[in-house]
Amino acid sequence: MATNSPSIEVRELTKAYGKTVAVDHLSFDVHPGRVTGFLGPNGAGKSTTLRMILGLDNPTAGSALVNGRPFADHRQPLFEVGALLDPKAFHPGRSAGNHLRCLALANGIDQRRVDRVLDMVGLTAVAAKRAGGFSLGMGQRLGLASALLGDPAILILDEPINGLDPEGILWIRTLLRSLAAEGRTVLVSSHLMSEMALTAEHLVVIGQGRLLADDSVEAVVAASGHNTARVRSPQAGELAALLAARGAVPTVTAAGELIVTGVSTDSIGDLAAANAITIHELSLQRASLEDAFMDLTHDSVQYRTGTHATATLESAA
Amino acid sequence: MTATTVSPAPVARAALTAPTRQPPVLPALLRSEWAKARSVRSTYWSLAAAVAVMIGYGAINSAPHAGAGHGTSDPILTSLSGVLFAQLAIGILGVLVITTEYSTGMIRSTFAAAPQRHLVIIAKAGVLGAAAFAVGTVASLIAFLDGQAIMGANGVSLTSPGALRSVIGIGLYLGLLGVFAIALGTIIRRSTGAIAALVGLILILPELLLTLPASLQDTIVKFLPGNAGQAIFTTGQDTSTLSPWAGLAVFALYTAAALTLALVLLRRRDA
Secondary structure, eight states: OOTTSOSEEEEEEEEEETTEEEEEEEEEEEOTTSEEEEEOOTTSSHHHHHHHHTTSSOOSEEEEEETTBOGGGOSSGGGTEEEEOOTTOSOTTSBHHHHHHHHHHHTTOOTHHHHHHHHHTTOGGGTTSBGGGOOHHHHHHHHHHHHHTTOOSEEEEESTTTTOOHHHHHHHHHHHHHHHHTTOEEEEEESOHHHHHHHOSEEEEEETTEEEEEEEHHHHHHTSTTOEEEEEOTTHHHHHHHHHHTTOEEEEEETTEEEEESSOHHHHHHHHHHTTOOOSEEEEEOOOHHHHHHHHHGGGOSSOOSSOOOOOOOOOO | OOOOOOOOOOOOHHHHSOOOOOOOHHHHHHHHHHHHHHTSHHHHHHHHHHHHHHHHHHHHHHGGGOSTTOOOSOHHHHHTTTHHHHHHHHHHHHHHHHHHHHHHSHHHHHHHHOOOHHHHHHHHHHHHHHHHHHHHHHHHHHHHHHHHHHHGGGOOOTTSTTHHHHHHHHHHHHHHHHHHHHHHHHHHOSHHHHHHHHHIIIIIHHHHGGGSOHHHHHHHGGGSHHHHHHGGGOOSOOTTSOOHHHHHHHHHHHHHHHHHHHHHHHHHSOO
């Protein structure tokens, strides 16, 4: 199998509910061997997109292929695609073990595999308990167990860290990275940029159903307009004038200090050298991932709060 | 809960290459639905309730007809009268088999494992239909034998005209009703709505139509789904009921129509 060919292909995928367009001509590929973060604010259309990929929702237009075929054409899909869409997608009166056994039977999966995945997600001790009594985190683990049942090469997980405790988050992060390292395709949705920064290598960012970015985590951050340079120079005023003449946006913050946007640190250094300006400090102020995310999705947030909450959660860059 | 150190198995060869073996889907889904039915308590409770009312209500109705001079004109139906309540238990079970999957979100797990949605419903219908037929037939046989024994000399034997047909007919009727209820649950998707529709169609509508003039009743009421199906265990024909097998055939047509509508909607709608 050529590891470079995409295992999930989304083409012009569109979902409209009446006049509301939840997913709008969305196209992207997901490749094996890495964790792809599917990122967007609440209501961006992430879950709808994943449901369409899995053939659960019918697209209004466009298509989604999994291993080159529509999901509905797969006869034993659990061997190829494992999905976690909803942490409570089980009958509350059925035990965790029986839930997995029922799903395994539907695809002719060996029943010993049920015990194996229960062990993998740490639910062996509660396998005989009614799943209705599970916490959200245990529900997520059961959902993950069902996704892993067929030992699939593709995993599609919708907000898998919701409801997990810090230990669980660390566990799932390690699990997803190791699954990707084995050559699997891992597509994980989240509305938390900081979490994706620690888990994903590639990002597909959407807002209001449209594609905003499809690039590596580094590139998404680098492309953010928040990238700024800090310059300290005894000739700050002179440098500011030169930079402004070149279309950059310098701001004098303190005596001898400039914050410059719109130009690379290399250009600033070259410009200073060419004009014999002494530089005491020249540093790139990396945008945090949350900044990059806010920047990308600023115009496409569906449920905006009245006062703009600048929640810089943690600089994960 | 402690985090488990995980070292997943290497990607299975089967997962990385295009699957070559493609066993038929329906047998696997039948096994899966059978396991689902056996792993929730509501199945046992509903079937136990159906058996209990079938036998218990038949015995209660048979008791007054023991002894000389107390005989009934229809000893067969008297012993089988519990079917009026047994059908509720089977019908509600059939509805819940599919509506609880929608209400819990299980349906998405089910369809993510089996994108051939119509086969999932057909497997559910097959499992419940067979279970309801088997349990219904055994329960009605016990209710018949028990009821006739209670009525003693006023009772009849299984070889008397219509007796065996009625006993097996109840199994057939309950089996079809289970399928009909699954179709109704698939169409409506909500437990309360689907149960209300079922009870309305089978129990309430026939009563409401009793207010119609007698001539209309004869032409309409006997063609209602429940009334038509119940003809299979009705002895003593008159113009108000269809003949037993014609009635069952009409009910089978209703069931087929409901199932067809359910499968069409299932394909069109989002899960």
